[in-house]
Amino acid sequence: MSLPAIAPLTSLPALQHPELLAAPTLAALRGWEHGGEVAVVAIDPDVADTAAMMAEYDLTADMGANCVIVSGKRAGVERIAAVLVRADRRADVNGLVKRTLDVRSASFHAMDRAVEESGMEYGGITPLGLPAGWRLLVDPGALEIDVVIIGSGLRTSKLLVPGYLLGELPGAEVIDGIGH
Template structure:
């Protein structure tokens, strides 16, 4: 069994711990690993206190660099009666440019965050654990180019949700932006 450390957390291969993943996340990682053998050893999971799932609390409690955390927010908008939904992935030290970049990419009149109850119901994931891995097929996944950057504080590793509040995933940012369906976007995030 592969283990690693980041902050004070001990990480194990996610493919070996589906009990720490939302069902759709586990399925997405298995499918991705079947297509790319690097994934099984590179996508890791660590159990955390679910009360510490929010980025700031997790960073403080476990010593994970804030710059390593990547937030996944679900955004939607409409044009001509058609709704478009996307996940926006940005470093936790930034915020998604919903009003300009996301709106333009979705080609909608107004983009806004999905309400929490809708986001969790449609994704099958828990609030505070939503991840780009395992989202519904119709969702676009937009990743700010900085997600792939080799951050000095984390050696290129990023921390994202697992679909559950009680765990987090870690993997190289450069690998995350190569996940199936991910679109890399320059300027998706604002400082």
């Protein structure tokens, strides 16, 4: 089995390079039946944000997916979800995400809380290794990408995952219309 690859990035077996992964991401990959099918690529941390990375490495937004953390409350109970949406789309936070979480209003989770609670770096948050209790809402469009670039939990690297496997992530809820 060959590793997922995207030129000009250099693919390495993710499980063999723990130094390129956040601790929660590494633990999740080790426990996931498809962890061995995931590659990691080292990147310049100054270009970890999607637009900057795409420009730096001559990639297009339709090759990646962003993981945004959204939260809201209902009856005083906070509900949090990671929304994995194609990088060339936007998460429907005020529509479908809000309805799916069944909250009065939904917004992006505070950056400092997202970082602290996930154990991941801002600009590298990934759906692999999310805290227990967080839902994972997945844009079905991301599953259509052959090899998807997603966060690794760190700004110094990205994961390359066969797109169809995103629907197999632990806890994944593939929801039509979550990205537009």
